[in-house]
Amino acid sequence: MPKNFKTKMKKGVALKKLQDLIDRIEYWNKHYATYFKVQSATLVGSLARNQEVIGDIDVCMQVQRAKEFSAQENKESYIEWRKSLLGYAPPRDYNAQLNMYELDVTRYVKNRDGRIEILRNDQLGPISLTMNPISSIVNGGSIISSSASEVVMNALPITNEKAIELINSGIPRRPAEAKGEYWNSYCCSLSRYSDVHRELILKRDNYLSNFQAENA
Known part of the structure; x- marks a missing residue:
């Protein structure tokens, strides 16, 4: 469901938040992507439409394994790593332990910012069909542009083809x-x-x- 914010952000504030998000993606993929990485990320929504007033920042994101590994065998060292470096508390149960590798990527990128909405990558197709502008931030695990302003400036609708x-x-x-x-x-x-x-x-x-x- 869309969020109805009582207050909106000016575009300058939204661009700063987008820049911070891009920086976090770039940092994760460069330094933390031992197990999972951001494979693709696409800006959609009101900021991609270059509106002056923004409710939230919508990004469709795909997180993918960086390599094959055993979640069970690596969990103790990973739990210690995420606690010391990211400040994340140990998972509460077995399922959370298995999912932490992937979910930590989104958690880090979002950084507890309620104005950032991380959407599933399978939502990108239906959103693209609205023919509203979209802009790629990450493709194939590589940053397309490190500048939030460029990402917004490069936003275009998909082609009819x-x-x-x-x-x-x-x-x-x-x-x-x-x-x-x-x-x-x-x-x-x-x-x-x-x-x-x-x-x-x-x-x-x-x-x-x-x-x-x-x-x-």
Whole structure:
């Protein structure tokens, strides 16, 4: 669900927060990525649209293994490392121990900043289809630009060819039937897309007549 902030940030404040985020990603990948690294990160949302007033900073991020390793065999040394260097308390249970390697990356990048929203990387496709500007921060584990201002300046919508490629790949996901919670969510997401792309999606999913009947 979108956050409704009582106060908004001016763009200068948002750019500073984005710069700090980029610096943390770059530092993690350079110094801390023994087990997991930031493979990709993309700025989306109001800052990517270069708005003057910003609610939060939205970044789609993919965290990926830097190498093959045994989570069980390395947990004691990693727990000690994260405590001494990052100040993180030991995980409370076994599942948390197994997940800490990956989750610590997002935790470090976000840095407890409530104005930073780290989105799943699989949300990037549906967001891109809105044809709002997006901008790559990290690709293939490498920083594209170390400057927050450049990241915002370089934000562009995806091409129509890329949009069609995403649609043909199954984005957004087709609901199993034209009713229920998933259908309602699907229809809601379609309202964010252009008429042309919405029709392509509905034809792909064989739901054009269902959608037209509900919106007649």
